[in-house]
Amino acid sequence: MSTSRHFLLAQSLARLIQKERGGERICEGYFSSHSGRTAYVELDGRGGRLILITDGTDGPIEDRAEVPLAHAAALLDVTAAAVEYFRIEIVSGACQIQIKRMFNPGPLDLIAVAFEDVEEAHAFEPPLWFGPEVTSVPNYWTQTVALTGVPNPVEVPLSDAALMSLLDALENRAPAAKSPGRFSGITKVASRPPAHPPGTEPALFAPVRHETTIKDVEESLIRELARSLHPQRP
Template identity: 40%
Template sequence: MKQQRRFAIAPSFVRLIRRERPGTRILEGHFPDQPDRRSHVRLEGERCELVLETLQDGAVAGEERTEVSRAQGEILLDVCAGKVSYERIRMDSGDGPIMVVDRYLAPSTAALVRVAFDGPDEGAAFKPLPWFGPELGAEDAIEPRALALGARPALYEGPIPDAALDSLLDLLDQRAPRFSGRGGDDAVLNALKRLARTDAPPRQAPSQTVPAPAASASPAVPPAAAKAPPSPAPSPAPSPAPSNNGTKPAANGARPAAPPPAEASEAGAEDALFEPMEPTRPTKPGNGSAERSS
C-alpha cells in the first residue's frame, strides 16, 4: 500500500495553481465509524463507487471499492452521516511520486498537498519543494472524512518567500503544455501588451509626399452644363447666287467638304429660310411669249 506525506499550502498558491491546471470535482458521503471498518460513497465525474476500508490498530489496513450506478450513489448520499466536496489537482508529471493538491470547498474550506510514495524508504528520502508549507501530522484533521463529520481545520497563513513563488512558477511553466487549462497566462500577457501600447506615446507617421493627381484627359463637366442642350454652331453666311437667265437661285451656298454635325446643318437650313433674296429683273418677251421671272 502506498505511503503518503501531507503538507500545508498557502491559499494564494492554490488560486495560482487553479488558474493553470484543471481540477476534478469530487463529492463524498461518509457513514459513521465501526470498530473494525468504515465506509463512504464517492462520486467523481460519471463514476460512482462504494468504498469499504478495514481498520487495524486505528489505521487503514485494506480497501475495497465497488462500482455502483449513479442512482444508487445518490440514494446512499441521502442517508450518509456527512458530505464533503473538494477539488483535486494533479501536479506531478507521471515520473516519480504522485503529487496532488486538495482544495476543500464544503462544508469547510481548507487546502493541502499530498505526496504518495511506493514505500517508506522513498517517502523518507523525499525533500519537500520550496513552495510547500509545514508538514502535517496525524493529529491535523485535514481529511475528507474528518471534514464531512464536523472537523474545522484552520487555514495556513504562513509567509510566502520569493524562492517559494519562483519554485511554483517554474513547476507550472515546465508542465504547462500538458496541463494547460484556462489560458490565464495568455490573458495576462495580452493585458500587459495592451497596457504597454496605451502608455507609450503615439509615434508620428513618416511624412510622405503625395503625388499630384494626373490631369484628366477630359475636364470635369459640371452637372448643369452636362444637362444643357448644345448651342447651334454658327454657319457662314451664304453668298447670294447670281441670276442665271431667270433661273431660281439655289437656296444654299456651297458647303465645305467635311459635313457639319447634324445639329449645325439643321440650324443652317433654318437660317437659309430667312435670308434676303436679290430681286431679278424681268426679261423682254421673245417670240410673242412672256416669261415671268420667278
C-alpha cells in the same frame, strides 16, 4: 506498503494551480465509523464508488466497488457527513502530486504525495512551495473534516522562492525528487482513469477548466504576493 504524506498549501498558490490546471469536482460522503472500518461513497464526473477501508495486519486494506451515479447520489443522502473539493493532479520531477481545494464544509487547501513504501516517504524532500506538513494531524484528514468541519486557519508563509518553485513545477522544470510519488494501492488519493471526452460529463460534477495562460496568472500572482510581502505603510 504504500503510504502518503500531506501538507498545507497557501491559498494564493492553490488558486494559481487551479487556474493553470483546472480541477475535477469530487464529493465524498462518510457513513458512521465503526472500530477498524471506514466506509464512504465518492462521486465525480465519471460516476460513483463505494469504498470500504478495514484494518489489516500489514496496514489498511481498501476495497472499491463501482456504482451507478444515481445509486451513489442516493447513498450520499444517508451518509453522516460529506466533504466537497476540487482535485488537481500535477507532476513535479518524478513525483505525482495531488491538490485538494476544499470548499464544503469550508475552505481548505491541501497537498498529498503518495509513495510505494515508508522508505520512499521518509526520503522525500518537500519543494519550497509546500506548506507545513500535517500528515499526522487528524484534524486535516478528509473524514475528520467532513464530520467536524475545517480546522482553525493556519497562516502558510509565502516567499518569492516558494512562488518560483511552484512556477517551475507547473512548467515541468522542477528538479527530479529523490523519491517518486505514486497514487496507487490503498491510499485514498489513488489515480483515476481519464475523464470522458469533453461534453459527456454529468453537468453537476463536470471538470472545471480555465483558459488563463500561466504568464497572465504569474504576473497577477506576483503582484498579489508582492503586496502581501511588502504591505503599504500609512
